[in-house]
């Protein structure tokens with residue numbers, strides 16, 4: 010992989026100059042000036058439409074961004090990742106989640122001199138056998154009853170992926186099985202879940218790459234204690250506790266038989282692990298065939314990434330336009346707005362995907378970067394968001410590029426709802442771009458019979474500046490396949506942005522310090538006595554808590 014400081018490239022400097030010109034652009038004028046703009050700035054792929062035309066970009070912008078990507082070695086980086094090289098250098102690991110979905114075509118999956126396709130296949134078969142049994146009532150609990158509830162215990166990538174996807178695909182799900190996700194170390198999470206399930210008919214999937222994560226281990230131990238309290242015996246654990254992990258030793262220590270362990274590998278990053286055995290709840294919910302469709306959707310995007318030229322390459326365009334906003338137009342944030350209730354956790358999923366990957370301030374040489382890296386990512390489904398935070402998108406002071414996502418066909422049977430949903434989607438992207446001028450506002454107020462005084466007072470508040478950029482992504486329908494594709498697009502976007510920012514996107518050292526300090530403080534809370542030096546505020550907080558909890 011190349012190691013280029015992007016700001017030292019000619020393309021970067023040209024983009025900086027170009028950004029000055031962009032200050033005067035009005036999106037609606039760009040459309041007036043070029044009646045082919047929509048066609049030129051949108052991509053059709055596999056029945057999808059990805060419309061970038063409502064972004065503050067011109068041909069020149071994209072040309073310069075392409076130059077930047079070239080000089081930063083985006084193609085070499087893709088080859089290195091797909092070639093199984095140890096591109097996660099700070100953890101000395103390959104980044105090979107693409108191997109988990111490489112079941113079609115001729116491409117090998119070689120890392121460390123080994124083609125891992127066989128290993129991946131073997132785990133898939135094990136998942137298939139288990140999930141088939143649970144789905145067909147062949148897997149019985151200790152009292153001989155079929156399983157009714159699946160509880161996934163995991164956090165971060167071992168939670169958000171299966172949570173988001175099982176939610177997204179529930180319309181394709183098993184009619185009887187219920188799914189629960191416990192992540193937070195707050196005892197309320199496991200307690201409220203255990204209240205709803207019956208030990209005789211529940212399986213627990215303890216999902217943790219490392220099998221050392223405090224939250225997950227605490228929840229897993231509580232679940233096992235509860236299981237015994239409910240009448241389960243140690244010999245019944247094998248029927249009720251599964252593990253998904255890379256760490257066989259820790260799984261054994263916990264008391265889960267390796268027979269009940271679904272393996273994955275250190276070349277799968279936590280936030281990219283839903284394609285691995287971490288996706289077990291997904292397979293149980295939708296079945297093996299549909300899980301394979303999910304992988305296939307992602308594989309299609311992998312092929313697209315590898316083959317499509319820059320301007321036709323959806324992840325590359327998403328990445329490039331994102332960089333344009335962050336580094337040249339000053340955006341601090343971006344929103345993901347699925348007009349698809351099934352994708353309610355999609356923004357949260359890519360909040361982790363994005364912010365844990367590209368929330369970095371040190372480049373690949375260990376030097377502090379002097380440019381902005383990953384933005385703040387957030388979002389909620391539409392139309393709910395419209396009645397909550399859209400105000401800031403329309404009339405706030407910040408630039409918030411938004412992705413609008415929707416299925417062309419609904420999954421739910423109510424067509425009239427879908428038309429209303431999409432009318433809102435289109436209207437919002439239009440309103441954000443077109444805005445409303447003072448003249449229009451005055452006209453409207455006059456027509457409503459407002460007095461001249463009222464018009465003068467009210468007009469400024471009712472003006473919409475417009476010119477707010479959006480990307481619209483329309484997929485044929487939310488299915489396992491399209492969901493797989495959608496996730497893979499965002500994954501590759503994150504990766505390519507990290508390449509240009511010259512950062513390591515696949516580690517997450519930033520979450521370590523809090524964990525370490527929590528481990529130092531925990532004994533103090535357990536003992537009820539402060540033993541360590543803390544700052545004044547932290548000491549004050551702990552002291553207050555220790556006293557107050559006794560009252």
Ligand SMILES: O=P(O)(O)OC[C@H]1O[C@H](O)[C@H](O)[C@@H](O)[C@@H]1O
Nearest residue numbers: 165166167217218219222279520
């Ligand atoms: O799967 P685990 O090893 O339990 O890790 C769970 C999560 O916690 C870590 O702290 C990381 O921030 C996440 O990237 C990871 O997904």
